[in-house]
Amino acid sequence: xxxxxxxxxxxxxxxxxQAAYYYRTAFGFRTIAxxxxxxxxxxxxxxxxxxxxxxxxxxxxxxxxxPVARYVARHGDGxxxxxxxxxxxxxxxxxxxxxxxxxxxxxxxxxxxxxxVSTAAVRAFGDTVHSFVQYENDDQLPGPYLRRVDTxxxxxxEGELLATxxxxxxxxxxxxxxxxxxxxxxxxxxxxxxEEFIEVGDQAMESKVVRSPSGAVTFTFLExxxxxxxxQIDAFLDAHGGAGVQHLAFGTSAIAGAVRxxxxxGVDFLHTPTTYYDAVEGRVGPLGGDLDVLRExxxxxxxxxxxxxxxxxxxxxxxxxxxxxxxxERRGAQTFGSGNIKGLYEAVERAQVAAGAxxx
Numbered sequence: 161x162x163x164x165x166x167x168x169x170x171x172x173x174x175x176x177x178q179a180a181y182y183y184r185t186a187f188g189f190r191t192i193a194x195x196x197x198x199x200x201x202x203x204x205x206x207x208x209x210x211x212x213x214x215x216x217x218x219x220x221x222x223x224x225x226x227p228v229a230r231y232v233a234r235h236g237d238g239x240x241x242x243x244x245x246x247x248x249x250x251x252x253x254x255x256x257x258x259x260x261x262x263x264x265x266x267x268x269x270x271x272x273x274x275x276x277v278s279t280a281a282v283r284a285f286g287d288t289v290h291s292f293v294q295y296e297n298d299d300q301l302p303g304p305y306l307r308r309v310d311t312x313x314x315x316x317x318e319g320e321l322l323a324t325x326x327x328x329x330x331x332x333x334x335x336x337x338x339x340x341x342x343x344x345x346x347x348x349x350x351x352x353x354x355e356e357f358i359e360v361g362d363q364a365m366e367s368k369v370v371r372s373p374s375g376a377v378t379f380t381f382l383e384x385x386x387x388x389x390x391x392q393i394d395a396f397l398d399a400h401g402g403a404g405v406q407h408l409a410f411g412t413s414a415i416a417g418a419v420r421x422x423x424x425x426g427v428d429f430l431h432t433p434t435t436y437y438d439a440v441e442g443r444v445g446p447l448g449g450d451l452d453v454l455r456e457x458x459x460x461x462x463x464x465x466x467x468x469x470x471x472x473x474x475x476x477x478x479x480x481x482x483x484x485x486x487x488x489e490r491r492g493a494q495t496f497g498s499g500n501i502k503g504l505y506e507a508v509e510r511a512q513v514a515a516g517a518x519x520x
Contacts, residue, residue, distance in 0.1 A: 162246045162248065163246075163372055164246055164372045164376065166243070166244065166325050166376065166377055167244060167245035168217045168303065169215070169216055169325065170239070170241035170242075171218050171237060176220040177205065183216060183218075187321075187422060187425070188322070189209035190209065191208070191309055192210045192308060193306040194206065194208070194307060195305045203226055206303065211320050211322050212322050213323060215302060219240075220232075235482070236482055237478055241281070243290070243293045244290050244348075245294070245295070248294060249267060249293060249294035253266070253280040253282065256282045256347040259346040259347035260343070261283065261347045262282060262283040263281075265280055267279075267280045274297075275296055278295075279293050282347070285340055285403045286402045286403030287404070288403070318421065321412055321421060321422065322410040322412055323412060324410070324411035325411070326378070326411040327409045328378070328407075329405070329486075330379055331403060331406045332381055333384075333397055334383055334385075336383065337366055340381055349372070349373060350372055351370065351373070353369045354368070357385075358501055358502070359502070362388055363391030363392075364384075364385035365384050365385055366382070367380060368381050369381070369496070400480065406483065407473070408486070409471075409486040410486065411488055411490065412487055412488070415459055415471075415472065416459070418487055422487075428474060428477070429457075429458060430475055432458040432459075437454065437455040440461055444461050450470075460472060463493065464495040466493055466495075467490070468492060469490050469491065469497055470491075471487065473486050474486070
């Protein structure tokens with residue numbers, strides 16, 4: 161069974177160059193390659209961005225009737241392909257198919273200027289696929305039909321803020337959680353790392369986390385509990401038009417500095433009620449001088465048996481209010497801040513009660 165790392169994440173978007181401009185100016189990514197009809201990528205435009213170990217491939221159709229355009233019409237801009245790097249794309253494809261995966265594309269090999277790239281793809285969930293990508297050297301371009309561009313002036317002077325793709329959060333329709341986790345275990349060799357039932361007032365959701373054997377690839381799958389009132393998972397599924405990646409979490413070693421700088425560059429982070437911070441140390445333990453910084457920046461805190469984590473979520477920049485991003489700084493913690501869901505909900509409740517009492 162193959163082990164995997166993340167090669168890149170491909171977004172299908174309405175305009176690849178426009179989306180690339182947003183990620184460059186707001187998040188500090190730099191363009192390292194482009195593809196289009198001039199490089200053999202017929203009918204499409206792709207822009208490859210990089211920061212730390214993160215690679216984002218933004219792809220749009222040059223016509224209104226291509227598969228990328230149809231994806232955007234159904235879902236809006238979103239993650240269409242989580243590309244998994246492997247030492248043997250053909251073997252990864254055969255193993256997945258032997259365990260019931262649906263093939264999207266067969267094995268395809270392209271000779272790039274910097275080396276050979278082999279790819280194949282299977283269905284993951286909804287309209288999202290996993291490409292298996294095989295290339296020899298870390299500095300090779302990970303996608304076929306890409307050509308390098310000069311980025312000498314594109315690197316931020318202050319240094320890079322984002323280092324890793326920490327995890328993917330995926331919303332699934334009710335009844336699909338077990339089937340999806342079984343697929344990752346059997347077809348891709350992942351193992352289940354965590355399982356939780358999360359209650360948020362009258363809402364509830366099931367959550368399962370799967371990881372690749374090396375721990376380099378992590379998915380958090382969320383399924384709504386239909387016995388409860390509809391909540392955020394249902395809202396995503398309705399707006400997105402089915403299962404999909406709700407958010408990517410970017411790992412950083414200095415979340416406070418990242419939030420400060422990204423805020424000045426146009427990133428809109430979610431605000432947290434001040435009452436959240438009145439109770440946070442009672443839930444996670446002493447935070448020392450960090451508490452005032454977290455309060456100032458609206459950063460959330462959680463703790464598990466391994467340590468502490470800090471996290472913050474962006475507001476969705478998309479018209480449908482679907483896909484968004486997370487920043488996460490891990491100080492030993494291995495889980496995903498589920499305590500923050502309940503903590504935030506209770507903080508909002510206290511703020512609403514206080515406002516109601518004051519209005520009387």
